[in-house]
Amino acid sequence: MGVANKMSIAYGALNCLLDQGAEVGFSYHPLAAKRAEKIQSESGSSFAIECDVEDPKNIERFFQQVEAQFGKIDFLVHSIAFANTEDINGNYYDVPKDGFLKAMNISCFSFTSAAKYASKIMNENGSMVTMSYYGAEKYIPNYNVMGVAKGALETSVRYLANDLGVEKSIKVNCISAGPIRTLAASAISDFKKLLDWHENNSPIRRNTTITEVGNNVVFLASDLSSGVTGQVIYVDSGYHTIGVKGKDSDSI
Numbered sequence: 001m002g003v004a005n006k007m008s009i010a011y012g013a014l015n016c017l018l019d020q021g022a023e024v025g026f027s028y029h030p031l032a033a034k035r036a037e038k039i040q041s042e043s044g045s046s047f048a049i050e051c052d053v054e055d056p057k058n059i060e061r062f063f064q065q066v067e068a069q070f071g072k073i074d075f076l077v078h079s080i081a082f083a084n085t086e087d088i089n090g091n092y093y094d095v096p097k098d099g100f101l102k103a104m105n106i107s108c109f110s111f112t113s114a115a116k117y118a119s120k121i122m123n124e125n126g127s128m129v130t131m132s133y134y135g136a137e138k139y140i141p142n143y144n145v146m147g148v149a150k151g152a153l154e155t156s157v158r159y160l161a162n163d164l165g166v167e168k169s170i171k172v173n174c175i176s177a178g179p180i181r182t183l184a185a186s187a188i189s190d191f192k193k194l195l196d197w198h199e200n201n202s203p204i205r206r207n208t209t210i211t212e213v214g215n216n217v218v219f220l221a222s223d224l225s226s227g228v229t230g231q232v233i234y235v236d237s238g239y240h241t242i243g244v245k246g247k248d249s250d251s252i
């Protein structure tokens with residue numbers, strides 16, 4: 001869920017899954033319809049279905065459409081987030097209640113809701129994956145309400161892992177990706193600084209790609225990761241392991 005264009009993390013996941021021979025369909029926001037249709041025909045994915053996750057009824061309908069297409073499914077990848085630009089800049093305490101609830105609804109609750117409906121058509125030992133960022137755990141400038149939503153999303157992963165693990169042995173994990181230039185990221189002020197800082201200070205001194213995230217999605221979606229659930233898997237060039245600026249790294 002969440003292909004907007006060819007820079008999307010969901011697009012990276014889609015291609016890596018297709019490369020490994022998976023049958024995959026995807027959802028897109030109504031505003032991304034044109035690009036999504038093109039991506040579907042070019043990629044050979046099974047379907048592209050519109051779904052605005054702001055209303056849980058649309059999520060329920062989406063999984064009815066998925067069931068009509070596939071019958072049962074083996075995995076779900078959720079790669080969706082949204083906050084009003086004005087609500088992630090400035091001071092966190094200035095976020096209005098409606099902006100707070102909108103960010104939480106689209107970026108966190110939509111995964112809980114999707115997990116509920118997906119689980120009804122998911123085979124035993126299936127897998128669910130969502131996307132987080134380090135701003136869930138640490139202060140990141142200009143991330144604000146999105147950091148709070150990602151914190152709630154990571155906590156949701158642990159609760160869903162238990163619910164669905166007990167019910168159907170379904171794994172639920174999230175990938176904490178390093179910063180990647182995408183449409184969603186373009187809403188974050190000074191994002192270029194964040195990219196440069198990561199590139200200069202992460203242990204492997206480079207930024208994360210959507211293919212690296214996609215390959216880890218394949219691992220988590222497949223039986224190779226059996227026994228791994230409720231986890232935050234970092235695909236961030238190791239950035240979350242460092243304490244201070246590297247001794248040879250440039251000052252930004």
Ligand SMILES: NC(=O)c1ccc[n+]([C@@H]2O[C@H](COP(=O)([O-])OP(=O)(O)OC[C@H]3O[C@@H](n4cnc5c(N)ncnc54)[C@H](O)[C@@H]3O)[C@@H](O)[C@H]2O)c1
Pocket residue numbers: 002003004005007008009010028029032051052053054079080081082106131132133134176177178179180181182183184185
């Ligand atoms: N780009 C990064 O640096 C980065 C890092 C870590 C995590 N993430 C996370 O990865 C996920 C994917 O983001 P991305 O960076 O690929 O950007 P993106 O803009 O390509 O993807 C975000 C997706 O969310 C969708 N979306 C927003 N509101 C929606 C709604 N109401 N209904 C349905 N879909 C909606 C957009 O249409 C888009 O497809 C997000 O959860 C994001 O927070 C991104």
